[in-house]
Amino acid sequence: MRTIRTVRQLIAWRSALQRERVTIALVPTMGALHDGHRTLIRAARLACDAVVVSIFVNPTQFGPGEDLDRYPRPFRRDAAMCRAEGVDVIFAPPREEMYHADHRTLVIVAGVSRRWEGEARPGHFEGVATVVTKLLSLVQPDQTFFGQKDYQQSVVVRRLASDLNLPGRIIVCPTVREPDGLALSSRNVYLTPEDRKAASILYQALKAGEAAVRRGTGDAHTIRRVMQGTLKRERRVRIDYLAVCDPESLEPVARIERRVALLGAIRLSGIRLIDNLLVGV
Amino acid sequence: MRTIRTVRQLIAWRSALQRERVTIALVPTMGALHDGHRTLIRAARLACDAVVVSIFVNPTQFGPGEDLDRYPRPFRRDAAMCRAEGVDVIFAPPREEMYHADHRTLVIVAGVSRRWEGEARPGHFEGVATVVTKLLSLVQPDQTFFGQKDYQQSVVVRRLASDLNLPGRIIVCPTVREPDGLALSSRNVYLTPEDRKAASILYQALKAGEAAVRRGTGDAHTIRRVMQGTLKRERRVRIDYLAVCDPESLEPVARIERRVALLGAIRLSGIRLIDNLLVGV
Numbered sequence: 001m002r003t004i005r006t007v008r009q010l011i012a013w014r015s016a017l018q019r020e021r022v023t024i025a026l027v028p029t030m031g032a033l034h035d036g037h038r039t040l041i042r043a044a045r046l047a048c049d050a051v052v053v054s055i056f057v058n059p060t061q062f063g064p065g066e067d068l069d070r071y072p073r074p075f076r077r078d079a080a081m082c083r084a085e086g087v088d089v090i091f092a093p094p095r096e097e098m099y100h101a102d103h104r105t106l107v108i109v110a111g112v113s114r115r116w117e118g119e120a121r122p123g124h125f126e127g128v129a130t131v132v133t134k135l136l137s138l139v140q141p142d143q144t145f146f147g148q149k150d151y152q153q154s155v156v157v158r159r160l161a162s163d164l165n166l167p168g169r170i171i172v173c174p175t176v177r178e179p180d181g182l183a184l185s186s187r188n189v190y191l192t193p194e195d196r197k198a199a200s201i202l203y204q205a206l207k208a209g210e211a212a213v214r215r216g217t218g219d220a221h222t223i224r225r226v227m228q229g230t231l232k233r234e235r236r237v238r239i240d241y242l243a244v245c246d247p248e249s250l251e252p253v254a255r256i257e258r259r260v261a262l263l264g265a266i267r268l269s270g271i272r273l274i275d276n277l278l279v280g281v
Numbered sequence: 282m283r284t285i286r287t288v289r290q291l292i293a294w295r296s297a298l299q300r301e302r303v304t305i306a307l308v309p310t311m312g313a314l315h316d317g318h319r320t321l322i323r324a325a326r327l328a329c330d331a332v333v334v335s336i337f338v339n340p341t342q343f344g345p346g347e348d349l350d351r352y353p354r355p356f357r358r359d360a361a362m363c364r365a366e367g368v369d370v371i372f373a374p375p376r377e378e379m380y381h382a383d384h385r386t387l388v389i390v391a392g393v394s395r396r397w398e399g400e401a402r403p404g405h406f407e408g409v410a411t412v413v414t415k416l417l418s419l420v421q422p423d424q425t426f427f428g429q430k431d432y433q434q435s436v437v438v439r440r441l442a443s444d445l446n447l448p449g450r451i452i453v454c455p456t457v458r459e460p461d462g463l464a465l466s467s468r469n470v471y472l473t474p475e476d477r478k479a480a481s482i483l484y485q486a487l488k489a490g491e492a493a494v495r496r497g498t499g500d501a502h503t504i505r506r507v508m509q510g511t512l513k514r515e516r517r518v519r520i521d522y523l524a525v526c527d528p529e530s531l532e533p534v535a536r537i538e539r540r541v542a543l544l545g546a547i548r549l550s551g552i553r554l555i556d557n558l559l560v561g562v
Contacts, residue, residue, distance in 0.1 A: 007446060019302065104392040105410070105444035111385040129386070130445075137418065137446040163386035164411075165288060165418040 001083045003090045007098075010052075010091050010138055018140065023048040026141035026168075028132065031055040031092075032072040032186035033081050036176040040145040041085045043173050047143050053082050054091040054135055056098060061127030072186055091139070098134065107133050109163070112250050113156045116263055117274065120240055128153055129160050136166040143168055149175040149183045151261060151276040155250055175275070177203065183275045195268035198234045202264050205230035206277045209244070209262045213279045218256050220244035231266065240265035240272065247278055256281055282364045284371045288379075291333075291372050291419055299421065304329040307422035307449075309413065312336040312373075313353040313467035314362050317457040321426040322366045324454050328424050334363050335372040335416055337379060342408030353467060372420070379415065388414050390444070393531050394437045397544055398555065401521055409434055410441050417447040424449055430456040430464045432542060432557040436531060456556070458484065464556045476549035479515045483547050486511035487558045490525070490543045494560045499537050501525035512547065521546035521553065528559055537562055 004010050017024055025044035029037055037053075044051045055078055062068035075092070082090050106126050113125035136144060144161075146154045154172045161170050176184045181203030182196075191199055205227040212226045227242045243263040245252045253260060258281060265274045285291050298305055306325035310318055318334075325332045336359055343349035356373070363371050387407050394406035417425060425442075427435045435453045442451050457465045462484030463477075472480055486508040493507045508523045524544040526533045534541060539562060546555045 018299070021300065100443070102392075102440075103444050104390055105441055106389045106391065107445070108387045108389060109385055110387065111383075133414070134444075134446045137448065140421070140448075159383075160386055162381070163384050163415075164388070165415045167418065167421070 001079075001087055001090065003079065003092055005091075005093055005097065007093065007138060010089075010093075013089060014052075014139055017050055022050050023142040024139060025051045026135065026139045026144045027051065027053045028135050028144065028146070029053060029055055030057045030071065030186065031078045032074060032189075033078045034176075034184045034186060036147050036149060036184040038081065038085060039176050040147060040173050041082070041087060043171065044143065044145050045086055047171070048141075050088045051086070052089040052091055052139055052141070053087050054139075056091075056093055056131070056135075058098075058127055058131040059095060060099070060130055061124050063121050063123055066121070067187070067190075072189060098131070106130055107160065107164070109156050109160050112152070112159050112248075115245075115250055115252075116241055116243060116265070117150075117152050120265060120272075125153070125156050129156060132157055132160060133164060133166060136161065136168065141168045143171050145171050145173060147175060148172050148278075149185065149275065151263060151278075152250060155248065181207070183273075185273065187271065187273070190271045192269060195236060195271065198236045198268055199273055201231055201234040201237060202266050202273055202275045205242070206262050206264055206275055209242075210277050210279045213256055213260065213262075213281060220253050220256060220260075223256070223262070227262070227264065231264075236268055238267040240267060282360070282368055282371065284360065284373055286372075286374055286378065288374065288419060291370075291374075294370060295333075295420055298331055303331050304423040305420060306332045307416065307420045307425045308332065308334045308368075309416050309425065309427070310334060310336055311338045311352065311467065312359045313355060313470075314359045315457075315465045315467060317428050317430060317465040319362065319366060320457050321428060321454050322363070322368060324452065325424065325426050326367055328452070329422075331369045332367070333370040333372055333420055333422070334368050335420075337372075337374055337412070337416075339379075339408055339412040340376060341380070341411055342405050344402050344404055347402070348468070348471075353470060379412070387411055388441065388445070390437050390441050393433070393440050393529075396526075396531055396533075397522055397524060397546070398431075398433050401546060401553075406434070406437050410437060413438055413441060414445060414447060417442065417449065422449045424452050426452050426454060428456060429453050429559075430466065430556065432544065432559075433531060436529065462488070464554075466554070468552065468554070471552045473550060476517060476552065479517045479549055480554055482512055482515040482518060483545050483554055483556045486523070487543050487545055487556055490523075491558050491560045494537055494541065494543075494562060501534050501537060501541075504537070504543070508543070508545065512545075517549055519548040521548060 025048035107129040180200040209227040306329035388410040461481040528542040
């Protein structure tokens, strides 16, 4: 396994593979890899000849006052996981390699990035869209792997890749969870033991919403009340948003007539957690 | 020569060439080809194995009230020039092939796109940046050719390609002019005979500015007054802007200490003309 830190070397590596008609899978990450990333890497490994995992804590997707500085960066542990999973290249550029001092370009995906995380984190999806455009242009992967846990991000990235004709297919892999249902996230390490215990309530709320949909509850407002009811059992929880929305447009729906996305975002002692479920009817 | 109208076919053509290690040059145009385009095509032809000319009147770079609807579209004449110049593929997609109904993505190049044409034509460079990102992602050219006549556009595109790591090199070719100095432009056909006669004053003004720089005039304000003085000889002319600016940042300079870009935009009976000269000291 090789670690590449410059754009120039990455392009050289990618071009050499392309000349040999080797297919390339990309798994874009911010590092602090967990079993969710492991699932993406394994899917990538199965799908393509070569796998590149990018590890880049992208500054442009963090808002002021967010956790850019304290975001975990356990590079050696990440590299060990990548090596164990048969990754070919880790692309871990320093910040100035991705954003020169004179960088001025921003990619905006309107529509699907407006609500939910877009509202809670202004500028976040512009940062995501910009760095994903850069990574896809650099790697020119045949397939790129994202986790469903950041559901809105996956919708934004699909829209982006389609709108800008970026190379390759976007693959979204199912969320990986702790035994109690908490979605794996690099930010879970921020949780105090008490908050960690309380955190699985978000998944329970989504499951309660799913059960209500399956029971035939057609009214989205009622579904949200069901989810809210579950969350209220944990006094430590502050609700950021609970949404019943169209899985493609991410617009809220009033009546549940086809598949919906249930989205939730909560805070525990200031730490934000998000999760989602797709529910067919 | 082949005309390709769909994204899918273009990708298939490009992929097949890449597998054979054929280098590709892209000349992005809005059609209504003139000798300026011919120069770009010839440069492209010399630089790469295969040449694709895109012909697409990009709606997103036109503002409300601009000439999108009446922009000339002499496709058969354009195809004849391309054939005569040894172009391999014309990529002439219909609008809905480039912009699906659910297209929502916009590329913004801040900084260099703010002033001059950016101010005169709000949204113009966002449209340019978006379509260029799409074309470069689709064609994955080794080299892409633009004319210096749209100087600010060439600066925006260079910045864009560098910032988003878009494939290939950006090549800017010198402006081609009529015998009287008027820069070739597809929009020159809009000019009445009187305005056409008056139009070369813009080039004369830029040349007067250049001569003043060469005489050692170090004050940008004086240079602008010299250019203005020339333009005032034509009573039909309305000045949009005259700029003495840094050729990379496009910010106005006060003192001329190194190479500068002289930019000018005028109106003749409502028709906008732009031109520029790069002047070394």
